[in-house]
Amino acid sequence: MNSKETKKILKATINNNNKLKIIMRVLMLVLILLVFRLAFLQFVQGEELTRKARVQHTATRTIQPTRGTIYDTNGKLLAISADVDNVLVNPKALKHVDDTDVDKEFVAKSFSEIFGLNYDKTLEKLNSDVSSYITLASKVENDKIETLRNWMKENQIYAGINIDPAVKRYYPYNNLASHVLGFTGTDNNGLFGLENSLENILGGTAGQVVTVIDSVQSEIPNQQKSYIEPKNGSNVYLTIDVNIQSIAEKYLSQAVIDNKADYGTIIIMEPDTGNILAMCNYPDYNLNTPYTPIDPNITTTWDNMTSQEQTDYLYSMWKNNAVQNTYEPGSTFKIITSATALEENIVKYDTPNVFNCSGFETVNGINIFCWRSDRPHGAQSLKQALANSCNPSFIQLGLKVGAPTLFKYYDAFGFLSSTNSDFYGEASGIFHKVDNINDIDLASMAFGQGITVTPLQLVTAVSAIANEGVLMQPRIVDKIVNPDTGAVTTPEPVEVRKVLSAQTASQMMDMLDYTVSDGTGRHADVAGYSIGGKSGTSEKLTSSDDEYVASFIGLSPTINTQAVILVALYNPQGKSFQGGEIAGPVVAQIFSEILPHLGVTSSVTNSIPSSYKTTPLTDVSGMTVAEAYQALRNAGFSVHSPTGIDESELVVKQMPKTGVTLFENSDVFIYTENSNIATTVSAPDFKGKTLEQCINMAQEVNVNIVADGSGLVVSQDVLAGSEIEAGSVINITLKSSSGY
Numbered sequence: 001m002n003s004k005e006t007k008k009i010l011k012a013t014i015n016n017n018n019k020l021k022i023i024m025r026v027l028m029l030v031l032i033l034l035v036f037r038l039a040f041l042q043f044v045q046g047e048e049l050t051r052k053a054r055v056q057h058t059a060t061r062t063i064q065p066t067r068g069t070i071y072d073t074n075g076k077l078l079a080i081s082a083d084v085d086n087v088l089v090n091p092k093a094l095k096h097v098d099d100t101d102v103d104k105e106f107v108a109k110s111f112s113e114i115f116g117l118n119y120d121k122t123l124e125k126l127n128s129d130v131s132s133y134i135t136l137a138s139k140v141e142n143d144k145i146e147t148l149r150n151w152m153k154e155n156q157i158y159a160g161i162n163i164d165p166a167v168k169r170y171y172p173y174n175n176l177a178s179h180v181l182g183f184t185g186t187d188n189n190g191l192f193g194l195e196n197s198l199e200n201i202l203g204g205t206a207g208q209v210v211t212v213i214d215s216v217q218s219e220i221p222n223q224q225k226s227y228i229e230p231k232n233g234s235n236v237y238l239t240i241d242v243n244i245q246s247i248a249e250k251y252l253s254q255a256v257i258d259n260k261a262d263y264g265t266i267i268i269m270e271p272d273t274g275n276i277l278a279m280c281n282y283p284d285y286n287l288n289t290p291y292t293p294i295d296p297n298i299t300t301t302w303d304n305m306t307s308q309e310q311t312d313y314l315y316s317m318w319k320n321n322a323v324q325n326t327y328e329p330g331s332t333f334k335i336i337t338s339a340t341a342l343e344e345n346i347v348k349y350d351t352p353n354v355f356n357c358s359g360f361e362t363v364n365g366i367n368i369f370c371w372r373s374d375r376p377h378g379a380q381s382l383k384q385a386l387a388n389s390c391n392p393s394f395i396q397l398g399l400k401v402g403a404p405t406l407f408k409y410y411d412a413f414g415f416l417s418s419t420n421s422d423f424y425g426e427a428s429g430i431f432h433k434v435d436n437i438n439d440i441d442l443a444s445m446a447f448g449q450g451i452t453v454t455p456l457q458l459v460t461a462v463s464a465i466a467n468e469g470v471l472m473q474p475r476i477v478d479k480i481v482n483p484d485t486g487a488v489t490t491p492e493p494v495e496v497r498k499v500l501s502a503q504t505a506s507q508m509m510d511m512l513d514y515t516v517s518d519g520t521g522r523h524a525d526v527a528g529y530s531i532g533g534k535s536g537t538s539e540k541l542t543s544s545d546d547e548y549v550a551s552f553i554g555l556s557p558t559i560n561t562q563a564v565i566l567v568a569l570y571n572p573q574g575k576s577f578q579g580g581e582i583a584g585p586v587v588a589q590i591f592s593e594i595l596p597h598l599g600v601t602s603s604v605t606n607s608i609p610s611s612y613k614t615t616p617l618t619d620v621s622g623m624t625v626a627e628a629y630q631a632l633r634n635a636g637f638s639v640h641s642p643t644g645i646d647e648s649e650l651v652v653k654q655m656p657k658t659g660v661t662l663f664e665n666s667d668v669f670i671y672t673e674n675s676n677i678a679t680t681v682s683a684p685d686f687k688g689k690t691l692e693q694c695i696n697m698a699q700e701v702n703v704n705i706v707a708d709g710s711g712l713v714v715s716q717d718v719l720a721g722s723e724i725e726a727g728s729v730i731n732i733t734l735k736s737s738s739g740y
Contacts, residue, residue, distance in 0.1 A: 065204030066167055066483075067188055068233030070181065070195075072242045073478050079181055079195070079287075081167040081188075085145050087115070088133040091126045094160030102157055111136055114147050138186055139168040169195075171287035177245055178284045179320035180476075182424060192290075192318050194238075194476070197424045201480055204233035235481040239275035244268060247593045248278040254719045255567070255586045256282045258687070259550075259574035265322045265455050266586075267566045268594070271463035271555070273493040274472030277563060277594075281321045290318065323423040326430055326452035327568065330538025330579065331389045332553045333448030335462055338386055338511065340409040341401050343504045349511055353379040355393035363443045368395060371537075383511045387519025389535065389580075391447045398446025403437040406445065412499045413461040414471060415453055421474040429453040449538060459566040462553050465508045466561035469500030513558040521552070523584030523714055523735050526592045528602030530558040533587060535580035547571045552583035556591050562598045565590055575688075585715035588733055592708065612663055612691070612707075619658040620651050620670060628654075628670050637668045640702065640726070642675040652676060655727035656704060662729075663695055666704045669727040678725045685720035686713040686732050694732060702726045709734035 070079035094102035108123035115137040125134055137144075145163060152161060169184045182193020189203060190196035207230030248266045256264040268278040285294050291314065293299045298313055305313070319325070341347045347354055357377035360369040370376065370391050377390045385393035398406065410416055415429045430452040432441050444450035456474060464471040473494035480489040500508075512532030515521040521533045533554030539547065551568040555561050567583040567590075576582050596602070615635050620628035626647040632639045649672035656668065671678070684697045691707055698705045706729055717731040718724060 330536035332536035
């Protein structure tokens with residue numbers, strides 16, 4: 001080897017050594033960086049990375065608590081939660097027993113058949129890129145869950161499907177008190193009504209289950225689970241009485257339909273406690289299907305409506321007008337003006353000739369007319385002015401009292417703020433600012449125009465008068481019961497303030513009694529009971545001049561009052577829009593049924609006109625058909641039975657049932673075990689008819705009537721046109737003259 005070759009080899013060796021050194025240095029640098037990186041991950045980011053690892057290898061599922069049950073004051077179920085299940089699927093974890101993947105199209109098809117799901121949307125969810133559990137079916141009842149379990153067993157699917165316990169809200173009475181109760185959403189949280197406003201009581205606290213999962217999100221067997229038990233919601237007993245609520249809803253729906261009103265509201269309050277015995281609006285809606293439109297015109301165009309239009313309609317359907325709506329109270333507000341004047345000693349209630357009605361009152365050059373301008377009331381006391389509902393007299397009174405004093409009592413009665421009740425979305429009245437009021441405003445306010453109040457505010461204020469001048473806060477929750485411990489919490493009635501002296505309150509009760517017995521409130525009279533009240537007819541503040549609110553507020557008895565009732569009908573389009581004529585009879589109908597229920601004894605036992613022969617109905621159940629025919633005919637009744645009935649068979653049913661007194665020749669239907677098939681008839685429209693006409697009409701269609709009062713029929717307790725069983729009894733109320 002020559003020197004030249006030796007140099008070349010030596011040079012190559014040196015170059016290789018240099019490269020090796022560079023590589024070693026680079027490797028050393030990388031190693032140092034890795035050490036620093038590992039140290040950073042361990043000591044700086046270690047806690048955060050540990051947390052993320054736990055998240056990736058654990059699955060947390062929420063366990064919904066059982067929502068508290070809602071009862072009426074007597075313990076009848078109004079809202080209850082039932083055990084159901086949610087079905088969740090992890091698309092990437094769906095496996096057969098042999099660890100093969102499950103066909104997602106097959107799953108989508110099966111789920112759409114079992115749960116009634118949309119196939120395309122279900123398949124889209126299953127094909128999504130998510131690696132966690134997604135809910136495919138919510139609040140599924142037990143029969144469908146059992147079908148799912150059998151399907152999984154038949155198809156040997158063991159992973160990727162979770163069945164989680166959940167709860168579903170049911171409302172046994174469907175539409176009853178719908179605007180009061182409200183409903184829950186898919187997450188079981190209250191959305192409207194008491195379900196929302198009492199959420200902190202009813203809702204409870206959710207629990208959790210934390211499980212260990214593998215890389216494909218499947219639960220690892222025999223691993224420890226973390227379980228946090230849910231805290232169930234408390235049960236709530238309301239002050240509402242289902243019996244009274246049902247009576248109020250029955251007569252309200254009839255009144256709205258009969259008078260072709262847009263809608264109506266009724267509130268019934270116990271004055272000495274503030275307890276709400278009933279609250280309803282009509283039209284109402286079914287709490288079990290709250291997203292279904294109730295208006296047939298809306299139903300036909302629903303799919304063509306925009307999302308915003310649909311939302312606006314549903315919100316209007318769910319709105320509780322009894323507490324969320326304000327309206328001009330009209331002449332019912334004369335009660336407040338009268339009470340203010342009496343309490344301030346501005347006028348005595350029975351001093352004669354204090355006011356004078358010439359048919360109108362001129363204020364700042366503007367004539368404001370009395371409703372009876374063609375026949376002026378002339379000189380009157382305050383008691384007479386209230387009974388006559390005379391606007392000129394109350395204009396004179398309002399100008400005497402003055403705005404500052406009126407507003408002092410508006411505030412005391414609770415009109416300038418909400419009542420602080422538990423009701424969802426409660427509104428407050430709208431009044432002028434006291435410093436900006438002119439004489440026209442003052443004159444209008446005195447008889448209930450130019451201002452707005454909520455129905456709840458008005459019934460609460462008038463209840464204060466019935467409660468010897470003490471204003472009570474509206475009360476809807478009677479008691480709260482912890483379902484786990486049985487502990488009972490009873491919210492006490494809340495006395496807000498003393499508004500009037502007992503003497504003023506007593507004088508007002510006398511005036512309201514006189515208004516019903518001898519004034520414009522006579523349509524609210526009920527034989528055998530002392531009834532006080534005041535009618536109201538007002539124009540809707542935000543509508544055209546031809547839209548009215550017809551209302552009546554009544555109370556009974558006038559001593560030791562048990563109930564105050566407000567009825568309001570919005571934009572009636574029937575024969576009359578006067579509150580006394582169309583809302584007054586509704587108050588009478590309700591009082592005639594709820595006062596006996598409240599234990600108030602009537603002073604009369606039979607209100608049927610004495611000029612007509614009547615007989616108590618005989619009980620013929622258990623007799624043979626032949627014996628029943630003989631007994632009923634001897635009592636003066638017309639007897640009916642199905643064709644071909646065997647006279648030797650025993651009677652098992654009669655219509656009407658016993659406990660009713662009927663006119664002579666009234667129709668009685670009898671049935672045996674083998675012929676217990678009743679026929680139905682259409683209820684006649686007795687409105688505006690005389691008693692003689694009603695008796696003839698009833699006999700023509702084989703129904704019976706029980707009459708109260710004299711004159712012409714102003715109300716009936718069965719809606720005209722309703723299908724009822726032959727022989728049924730329809731209660732009618734007659735009045736002799738009209739009222740305002």
